[in-house]
Structures are given as structure tokens and as C-alpha cells.
Amino acid sequence: TTTTPEHLPKYFLRAATEEDGGALVDICVRTGGAGGADASSMFARAPGILGERYALPYLRLEPELCAVAVESETGYIVGYAVATLDTGEFCARIQVDYLPGVRDRYPDPHQKPRASWTAEDLVARDLHDPLCGRPPRGLDDDFYAAHLRVHVLPEARRAGLGSRLATELLGRLREAGARGCHAAISAADVRARQLRVCTELPTVIARAPGGGLDLLSNEPEDALDLLHGLLELDPTKRLTPAAACAHPFLSR
Numbered sequence: 001t002t003t004t005p006e007h008l009p010k011y012f013l014r015a016a017t018e019e020d021g022g023a024l025v026d027i028c029v030r031t032g033g034a035g036g037a038d039a040s041s042m043f044a045r046a047p048g049i050l051g052e053r054y055a056l057p058y059l060r061l062e063p064e065l066c067a068v069a070v071e072s073e074t075g076y077i078v079g080y081a082v083a084t085l086d087t088g089e090f091c092a093r094i095q096v097d098y099l100p101g102v103r104d105r106y107p108d109p110h111q112k113p114r115a116s117w118t119a120e121d122l123v124a125r126d127l128h129d130p131l132c133g134r135p136p137r138g139l140d141d142d143f144y145a146a147h148l149r150v151h152v153l154p155e156a157r158r159a160g161l162g163s164r165l166a167t168e169l170l171g172r173l174r175e176a177g178a179r180g181c182h183a184a185i186s187a188a189d190v191r192a193r194q195l196r197v198c199t200e201l202p203t204v205i206a207r208a209p210g211g212g213l214d215l216l217s218n219e220p221e222d223a224l225d226l227l228h229g230l231l232e233l234d235p236t237k238r239l240t241p242a243a244a245c246a247h248p249f250l251s252r
Helices: 018-030 049-054 056-061 087-097 099-105 119-128 154-159 161-175 192-196 221-231 241-245
Strands: 011-015 066-071 077-084 146-152 181-185 203-206 213-216
Touching: 011 161, 018 049, 018 056, 018 066, 018 077, 018 146, 049 056, 049 099, 049 119, 056 077, 056 087, 066 161, 077 087, 077 154, 077 161, 087 099, 099 119, 146 154, 146 161, 154 161, 161 181
Parallel strands: 146 181, 181 203
Antiparallel strands: 011 066, 066 077, 077 146, 203 213
16 A cells, blocks of 8 residues: 555654754754743844754764654654753763864853843853753752753644653663653643653653643652642642642542
């Protein structure tokens, strides 16, 4: 039987290649704002800097843990996921094998008054930080040594590509021996409840500031719901002690 175009899925996933670097940089800035919004206006002087910090290091150093979502009809890349198995080792490698050339293009703004720093300056400072890429503070970075990033263009988010990309790479990480993973993912790109049923790898998702934490695992749904309520950063939405004690999970 011959496959006809109408039988093709609208999008498919494939391994990322070095030639995809430009698309990853473009998607990174177009989804790099709060909640996955377009950040292009914030990086008008240096539109590539965000992708050179948060996308290309993975493509250059761990291409086997990089995937893209492609529109079948056009071949247009609409999203990507990148990951590393060991964040501490990755942090050390980029200092030697990646950042020296990038730093030459983006001067360190440390001599400028900090109050005048732009979004581009903040990323440039991070690029010059000898600890660039280190795990988030307060994280069990031995257990959650792996980490993951997912970005999907707005026009493709309704197709669930963020969850598909994340699930694909979480599976690869698990097969490679990861025990847990921390992830920088916008809620617009990946819905935690969609992803939770697709992975057996415990994952902490660090949202944007004020966005809270999501824990993803194969634990019972009501247990995770209780954890979400207790970990809510907004005190007006966080579960009170009385509400937590009355939660269905504790009344089993």
C-alpha cells in the first residue's frame, strides 16, 4: 500500500542535527519569554544569544539527546527538546568545549551598572559565569542529575508536541541510566498532567519565577495533587494544614 499525503501525521519527531542549529536558536528566542511568550523584542540587538546559551550547547555536546518536531508538509521545525544526562559534567564541559568561542561574541557586561543591564546583558553575564549551567540551588542534583529543556512554537502547541518531545527524551534519559531529571519547561509547552502518565522517570519541573514546581512521576494522581497543593508558591493558593489533612490521599 502506498502512503499518500493525507495519511501522513501533521507533525513528526526526529533526531536533531547540526544543520538544525539555526531553527533551534530561532525557536528559543520566539518562546523564551514568560510563559513561553515571544522574547524577540527583548533580544533585538542579539537575537541569537538566548539560543546560544540554552539550545546550541546541547546540540554541540550531546546531540544524541536532542530531538525536533517537524511539520510534515513543509519540513518546518516547530519545536525541540534538548537534554543532558549529567548536569554537573555538562557544566564543566561547556566551559572548555563550548563557551570560549561564544564569549568572544558577547562581551561580559560586568563593568556596566547593573541597574542598566538589559535581558541580553543578563544572558551575556551568565555566559561568562564560571558556573554557567550549574544545577538549580536546593535541588538534589545527585538524584536529579539529568536535565531537560523543551520549546514549541505557539502555532504547534495544541498538537501536544511539547509532551511528546519531553516524553521521548525522558525515555532516552531513563534508558541511559538517569534516576531522575530536572526540567526547565513552560506550562505553555508541556502540561504536567499529560506528561505524568507517559514517563516513569521522576522529574522536577522548575517553572518561571512565581510559577511553582511540578513533580512528575508514576505516583498515584491524588498523591501528586496533594504535593502540588503543598508546594504551591502562592500562599493564597497553597493548601492549609487543615485542607492537607482532609485531602483524599490521606483518608485512604
